[in-house]
Amino acid sequence: MENLQPLTRHIEAEAAREAYLVQVSKQLSTRLSPLEMYETVEEMRAHVNAMALAYQEVGLSPIDAMKAALAKFGAADSVGAGADTSTGKAKKFSHERLNTVALSALANAFSGVIVFFLIDLSFVATGASSHAEAGIDCVIGSISGLIIGLVVSILRLSPLRGALVAVGLIDALVAGLILQTYRADNVVHAAPGAVFVFNVAAFVLGITGSLLCRYVSNALSRRHAARRQWAG
Amino acid sequence: MSKSAEQSRSQLPGLILAVVESQPLHGYGIAREIEVRSADALSFGEGTLYPALKALELAGEIAGEWYVQESGPAKKVYRITDVGRAQLARHRAVWAEYSSSVNRILTGTPQTQTA
Numbered sequence: 649m650e651n652l653q654p655l656t657r658h659i660e661a662e663a664a665r666e667a668y669l670v671q672v673s674k675q676l677s678t679r680l681s682p683l684e685m686y687e688t689v690e691e692m693r694a695h696v697n698a699m700a701l702a703y704q705e706v707g708l709s710p711i712d713a714m715k716a717a718l719a720k721f722g723a724a725d726s727v728g729a730g731a732d733t734s735t736g737k738a739k740k741f742s743h744e745r746l747n748t749v750a751l752s753a754l755a756n757a758f759s760g761v762i763v764f765f766l767i768d769l770s771f772v773a774t775g776a777s778s779h780a781e782a783g784i785d786c787v788i789g790s791i792s793g794l795i796i797g798l799v800v801s802i803l804r805l806s807p808l809r810g811a812l813v814a815v816g817l818i819d820a821l822v823a824g825l826i827l828q829t830y831r832a833d834n835v836v837h838a839a840p841g842a843v844f845v846f847n848v849a850a851f852v853l854g855i856t857g858s859l860l861c862r863y864v865s866n867a868l869s870r871r872h873a874a875r876r877q878w879a880g
Numbered sequence: 881m882s883k884s885a886e887q888s889r890s891q892l893p894g895l896i897l898a899v900v901e902s903q904p905l906h907g908y909g910i911a912r913e914i915e916v917r918s919a920d921a922l923s924f925g926e927g928t929l930y931p932a933l934k935a936l937e938l939a940g941e942i943a944g945e946w947y948v949q950e951s952g953p954a955k956k957v958y959r960i961t962d963v964g965r966a967q968l969a970r971h972r973a974v975w976a977e978y979s980s981s982v983n984r985i986l987t988g989t990p991q992t993q994t995a
Contacts, residue, residue, distance in 0.1 A: 680934070687956065688930050690956075691933075693953070694954075694955060695907050695926065695929075698908045720926055722925020722926065722927040722928055726928065727925060727928055
């Protein structure tokens with residue numbers, strides 16, 4: 649067991665550093681893009697390691713050296729909050745972010761086509777609709793998917809919030825259309841069944857939009873990191 | 881935060897530009913260089929360096945590039961750009977004016993008036 653003590657102390661030091669970096673990441677996540685955050689945390693980790701090593705060279709134990717390094721690095725809250733004052737602008741719309749939003753919105757447009765195609769299939773199977781309407785429904789699906797994807801990825805919403813916002817958007821649209829037909833003195837044919845189906849579709853597209861945004865963002869970060877790893 | 885640390889932090893962009901002007905450095909190197917050049921007089925939470933570096937990079941005043949080492953983790957090395965050199969010249973001019981103004985007041989030296 650005594651032989652394991654140096655290893656245990658080393659693991660304790662690394663755990664302390666990672667706990668600190670998690671706190672900093674939480675602060676940075678609302679201010680920087682995933683890639684900017686990843687890079688910044690990598691730089692900070694290397695910096696803290698170098699400081700801890702310097703403290704070990706003057707005789708401190710690994711855990712004491714790490715504690716001293718983290719103390720000199722500054723409180724996690726102030727380091728994270730510094731991103732606000734130093735960058736001047738929170739959540740800067742970087743090139744990577746633009747790519748994430750564009751790719752996830754396009755992917756969600758494709759999800760919209762699939763969702764509306766499945767809805768059409770169920771309508772055709774129950775005799776509520778004909779094949780002739782499938783084309784226009786797929787166009788509506790792709791536009792809905794694109795818009796919902798854009799909103800959800802720009803606002804970085806969680807799947808549940810994305811779904812609720814998407815439902816809200818669709819309901820506002822339906823309400824707007826009903827109001828418009830009233831103003832035009834037309835007879836309103838807002839079939840409750842159709843409104844319900846649109847809400848379900850929006851709910852699904854809100855979830856897919858959020859998940860696709862996360863997937864695309866992570867994939868871009870991984871690709872960038874891998875490219876950097878092989879750059880040398 | 882101590883007043884010294886607060887003052888150091890407000891001057892951090894200028895200090896970083898001055899340090900990377902002479903040679904490209906990574907974050908840890910910049911912190912050590914500031915420490916050495918100021919003879920340990922300037923203290924700041926070294927973590928605050930990174931948001932400042934990010935801001936300078938976004939402003940195009942420094943350019944960061946990752947280098948993979950044979951041993952150890954990859955390091956992002958920063959070098960000053962032409963925009964950064966121009967900004968550093970402004971920092972120096974502002975500081976020279978500020979410090980001479982404070983100096984005149986503290987030492988009681990009257991300002992020389994030009995006709």
